[in-house]
Amino acid sequence: MSEYIEHDKAGVSVGLVEKKSYTFAEPPDEMILECGKKLGPITIAYETFGELNDDKNNTVLICHALSGDSHVAGYYRPHDPKPGWWDIMIGPGKGIDTNKYFIVCSNILGSCMGSTGPSTYNPKTKEPYGRNFPIVTIGDMVRAQKALLDYLGIKKVLSVIGGSIGGMQVLEWSVRYPEMVVSAVPLATTTRHSALAIAFNEVARQAIMADPNWKNGNYYSGSKPDVGLAVARMIGHITYLSDESMRLKFGRRLQEKTNFSHNFEADFQVESYLRYQGAKFVDRFDANSFLYITKAADYFDLEKLHGSGSAVKAFSKTRSRFLVVSFTSDWLYPTYQSKSMVKAMKKNGLDVSFCEIAAEWGHDAFLLPNERLTALIKSFLESTYTESQKQKNEIRSSDNRLMD
Amino acid sequence: MSEYIEHDKAGVSVGLVEKKSYTFAEPPDEMILECGKKLGPITIAYETFGELNDDKNNTVLICHALSGDSHVAGYYRPHDPKPGWWDIMIGPGKGIDTNKYFIVCSNILGSCMGSTGPSTYNPKTKEPYGRNFPIVTIGDMVRAQKALLDYLGIKKVLSVIGGSIGGMQVLEWSVRYPEMVVSAVPLATTTRHSALAIAFNEVARQAIMADPNWKNGNYYSGSKPDVGLAVARMIGHITYLSDESMRLKFGRRLQEKTNFSHNFEADFQVESYLRYQGAKFVDRFDANSFLYITKAADYFDLEKLHGSGSAVKAFSKTRSRFLVVSFTSDWLYPTYQSKSMVKAMKKNGLDVSFCEIAAEWGHDAFLLPNERLTALIKSFLESTYTESQKQKNEIRSSDNRLMD
Numbered sequence: 001m002s003e004y005i006e007h008d009k010a011g012v013s014v015g016l017v018e019k020k021s022y023t024f025a026e027p028p029d030e031m032i033l034e035c036g037k038k039l040g041p042i043t044i045a046y047e048t049f050g051e052l053n054d055d056k057n058n059t060v061l062i063c064h065a066l067s068g069d070s071h072v073a074g075y076y077r078p079h080d081p082k083p084g085w086w087d088i089m090i091g092p093g094k095g096i097d098t099n100k101y102f103i104v105c106s107n108i109l110g111s112c113m114g115s116t117g118p119s120t121y122n123p124k125t126k127e128p129y130g131r132n133f134p135i136v137t138i139g140d141m142v143r144a145q146k147a148l149l150d151y152l153g154i155k156k157v158l159s160v161i162g163g164s165i166g167g168m169q170v171l172e173w174s175v176r177y178p179e180m181v182v183s184a185v186p187l188a189t190t191t192r193h194s195a196l197a198i199a200f201n202e203v204a205r206q207a208i209m210a211d212p213n214w215k216n217g218n219y220y221s222g223s224k225p226d227v228g229l230a231v232a233r234m235i236g237h238i239t240y241l242s243d244e245s246m247r248l249k250f251g252r253r254l255q256e257k258t259n260f261s262h263n264f265e266a267d268f269q270v271e272s273y274l275r276y277q278g279a280k281f282v283d284r285f286d287a288n289s290f291l292y293i294t295k296a297a298d299y300f301d302l303e304k305l306h307g308s309g310s311a312v313k314a315f316s317k318t319r320s321r322f323l324v325v326s327f328t329s330d331w332l333y334p335t336y337q338s339k340s341m342v343k344a345m346k347k348n349g350l351d352v353s354f355c356e357i358a359a360e361w362g363h364d365a366f367l368l369p370n371e372r373l374t375a376l377i378k379s380f381l382e383s384t385y386t387e388s389q390k391q392k393n394e395i396r397s398s399d400n401r402l403m404d
Numbered sequence: 405m406s407e408y409i410e411h412d413k414a415g416v417s418v419g420l421v422e423k424k425s426y427t428f429a430e431p432p433d434e435m436i437l438e439c440g441k442k443l444g445p446i447t448i449a450y451e452t453f454g455e456l457n458d459d460k461n462n463t464v465l466i467c468h469a470l471s472g473d474s475h476v477a478g479y480y481r482p483h484d485p486k487p488g489w490w491d492i493m494i495g496p497g498k499g500i501d502t503n504k505y506f507i508v509c510s511n512i513l514g515s516c517m518g519s520t521g522p523s524t525y526n527p528k529t530k531e532p533y534g535r536n537f538p539i540v541t542i543g544d545m546v547r548a549q550k551a552l553l554d555y556l557g558i559k560k561v562l563s564v565i566g567g568s569i570g571g572m573q574v575l576e577w578s579v580r581y582p583e584m585v586v587s588a589v590p591l592a593t594t595t596r597h598s599a600l601a602i603a604f605n606e607v608a609r610q611a612i613m614a615d616p617n618w619k620n621g622n623y624y625s626g627s628k629p630d631v632g633l634a635v636a637r638m639i640g641h642i643t644y645l646s647d648e649s650m651r652l653k654f655g656r657r658l659q660e661k662t663n664f665s666h667n668f669e670a671d672f673q674v675e676s677y678l679r680y681q682g683a684k685f686v687d688r689f690d691a692n693s694f695l696y697i698t699k700a701a702d703y704f705d706l707e708k709l710h711g712s713g714s715a716v717k718a719f720s721k722t723r724s725r726f727l728v729v730s731f732t733s734d735w736l737y738p739t740y741q742s743k744s745m746v747k748a749m750k751k752n753g754l755d756v757s758f759c760e761i762a763a764e765w766g767h768d769a770f771l772l773p774n775e776r777l778t779a780l781i782k783s784f785l786e787s788t789y790t791e792s793q794k795q796k797n798e799i800r801s802s803d804n805r806l807m808d
Binding site: 035036134135192193194195196198199200202203205206207209210211212227228230231234235238241242243246247249250251252260262263264266267268269270271274275278291295298299301331334 | 439538539597600602604607609610611613614615616631635638639642645646647650651655656664666667668670672674675679682695699702703705738
């Protein structure tokens, strides 16, 4: 354990990690996307944590949300100011224990954090894809993750875990590759966006496309649509919080002043917070990726894609155990949506645990330290692993008997 | 009754009306605003409906919300496609009966619908005010309305009624001019914006100010910041609806297509609706007015302005009867905020009726046809009027006795 340990407030860190990448779908073997277009080569950035055991049955796949990346835990360099985005959950002895499990997290297709997306150089045109990047779906993202696991020699995944858009990938995994997914943990997510969720995404996209620097997506050689992207991010941040969390966090407190400015400066702390979040985001994220990923989330419709409109039919395709978690103050993907998927799972006789966690932090709650969530995931993984070992041993002993 | 009657689906219309205006605060007698700056001359556009009775005790003042105007009922021309914005409530025999009451509605200070605002020609600079327009408050808007009523010779108002930002004006009226306001009906409103409400307004303002055509508010001689204003309006529209109303109204239905476009066109009806609302709004509203009015709403804080931070103390200044109404699905000004003001009113021994109306249409519910709301307002006005007549007669008979 070295210097980075001092940054680690959440407990012991998994330590130094490295971003790797895997490239596939090289022409002429491009991947045929759900929209019908071809894409290739495709590079997927990924990180792994812990060790794959000899039975290769301890893999946990983490799926990230809109603006996340493969850096789910640990540090790239000893003095990194911050660890990966879910370091509170992933590490030695943590909820997802790196001493027991082999954890894989990859950056989603369409993103800008190392995987192929609209900001990637297009070998055919010799410039970034921009708007020439084809529309990708949650299904396409999952198929790219599957290609990565194939490459890593993983045939079965103990659990696929993720929240928000990551949770959509979890659901997609469970019905698309039932033979591979032993268990699935969709957190703070939905089988399909409500009109409200689509509305927020659409307004955010409009804010980006309204920025004259967006130039129909071809801005990589000039100024970026930063102001549009900042507004889009601000809209997002409102939806990640809740009335209650904003009241607790900001209330009507003023930002470094005792009286109103009587102009259009940021008077209230909440205004200052949103402006800061918007400004910070443009340094690390690509506006086109924001457009493509939100569109993928809006298009996602498990019922339609896998069940001809029926959630019960869609979940008839999976054999996974499930742990479904929602949060009381999440108004982007409210509990009723989780309950509805749980009902459809149960109608298929699936092994489902459901928990609504009381949390005031809105949709963001799934990313924040929460003992309840950590304990739930930890015990769910342990019981899944024990069960899976037991079944393996039973098969082995039955194989041995057959061979006797 | 003429041709316009055929448009009038809500019942009998008050008929043809005319927009009038009143100008005051001519230099050197400018109005001193709450921010300390002077403004004048000030023009207030207004409309009246029904007749003022001889006792001058039948006036109902209607206060409009963010994008409203003085045209609360009736038609300007026989073939107007639409009546005023609250024609379902105001007219002969309606909830606010033009056969009984004299109704006044004026456009708020800072707006762009006939009253003085940032788009108004500034006689000093000989160009529109733009950003030189001073910050106005809900208190300033109410003081301008008071000036109008003085001009109309009205010393007492039977009721002040309004929803949303109009409701803030209602509350301000009741504590600022207690001797004038017999009763007050704040609908779907709050004594002060929550952090969530401020956040939505701030993002909408940022969208406008991010538009390069905004040019720090001085755009009146060139292109207007239409794309920014459209995004701002789209954000507003989301907050006016609710998860439930959007599900009922749009769900995931596609707009005139059977399959996804696989590009960034409006695929879903809700996207199409928002784009339409945004595009339509820029034809009738001024972006700077949007900035100034939302800022006034964010600054409004009845507790702070009139009660040193205490709602109980603030309401100790009023003598009005109250009918407070909230709507179950309004998440911009949720019921708990109305309940909190009702509690503070009751602690002052005020005569308060409170009703939470079950309605799925979100914040917009107060503007939509609702039998319950109509009946509540109608009977509240009737009982207030009867009580007020009784008191007048008692005073008269006591005066007569004194003179005997």
